[in-house]
Amino acid sequence: MRPDRVATYFGVPLAGGKPLMRILLAFVAIALLLLVLRDAFETVILPRRVHRRFRPTSLFYRSSWLLWRGAALRLPKRFREASLGWFGPSSLLVLLALWAVSIVFAFGALHWAAGSAIELGGETPGFLTDLYFSGTTFFTLGLGDAAPRTAVARVLTVSEAGLGVAFLAITIGYLPVIYQTFSRREIAISLLDARAGSPPTAGELLSRARSDSEQRELTRLLADWERWAAELLESHISYPVLAYYRSQHSNQSWLAALTTVLDTSALVLVGFDGWSIRQAEYSFAMARHAVVDLAQMFSTRRPEQQEERLTDAGFGALVQQLDGAGIRFQEADARARLAALRSKYEPYVIALSRHLALPLPAWTRQSDRRDNWQAAPWKTLPTGTLPPEHFDSPGGL
DSSP, rough: OOHHHHHHTTTTOOOHHEEEHHHHHHHHHHHHHHHHHHIIIIIIIISSSSSSSHHHHHHHHHHHHHHHHHTTTTTTTTHHHHHHHHHHHHHHHHHHHHHHHHHHHHHHHHHHHTTTTTEBTBBBBHHHHHHHHHHHTTTOOOOOSOEEOOOOHHHHHHHHHHHHHHHHHHHHHHHHHHHHHHHHHHHHHHOOOOOTTTTOOOHHHHHHHOOOTTHHHHHHHOOOOOHHHHHHHHHHHOOGGGGGOOOOTTTTHHHHHHHHHHHHHHHHHHHHHTTHHHHHHHHHHHHHHHHHHHHHHOOOOSSSSSSSSSSHHHHHHHHHHHHHHHOOOOOOTHHHHHHHHHTHHHHHHHHHHHTOOOOOOOOSOOOOOGGGGGOOSSSSSOOOOTTTTTHOOOOOO
16 A cells, blocks of 8 residues: 555645654554563463563563672672562562553554644644653543544544553552462461471471371471472463562572472482372472473573582481481482482572572571571560470471
8 A cells, every 4th residue: 555545544644754654653653562462461361381582571571680680699798688579579560660651652653653633732743742642541541631633543542541441450450469479479488487497408397307207297298388389380480570579588488498398309209218208209290390390481591510509518417417306218329319319400490599599498407597487586485485495496396
């Protein structure tokens, strides 16, 4: 179709080279609008992973997180964790604002391409007038100082108003879902505190379960964490921004909890006599599935040189701690079998740890620091509670 006919259809007066410029801008605006709407749909509504490499949201998070993480890691240690914790909520608000600004700009450009058919108190309409009218329409302000004059402008106005209402409604519903999912994740992490320490470790979890002679409590715990790992995988694949939301305490994180579940399951699978082997297999499989898929989602690279999480000295300390709790390895090749299991998940948790700046837990307790639940501003206990010696032991209750 000839440019003059397209311009006539849109009601654009033919003057110099402006009609062609307006037509080109109209196509650019439509492409931008479709790109933003598709990106918002895939991020907020579509409950599955999107495999397409180029996505505005993915590009936004990759670039902004690298800059934010680099700046935060250069801060003093006492400010570092708080700064990293700001990224998740802040990035979500910025992303929503970018979507809104892009939609307003796209409709403003479409109004300008349609001839700036906006009546604004006798003023001569222009691109800034179109942007102003687009903004008031998208946010449904209804100020009444501007009105469309042509049929095309009215169609654009109604379309943008409907899109604005839908966008605001989805945003209002999106934020509570994010925080409810975050809350469910953190409740389980908090429950692990008294069972595995702060930060959690597999050695501490098993040694504190020494009174569980029939292993029923450990079996239930592993079953609960199998379900938690499945929920974590589903929620963080659907809403990747949750991975940047950090726990209340700096010595806790979803990655540390997931790694502890993998470490504990691996130790049980190595061959403790009478322990719940079958449930450990299920928990190990689900937790490994979660770390592998999440590592792929963030496009992390396999670590070329990864630190050894369980050195010879560390393995000796682990055996000593478990032996003190009455737990002994049943086979001589336990170290080799444990290394084989670790190789199936440790590269992924290390890659996630480096990407998200989340520290990984050790295998045994590294200090006598009290658990988070034991911390309190007063040293004395109210009358009627457990005596202080029950709280002073660094190794358990």
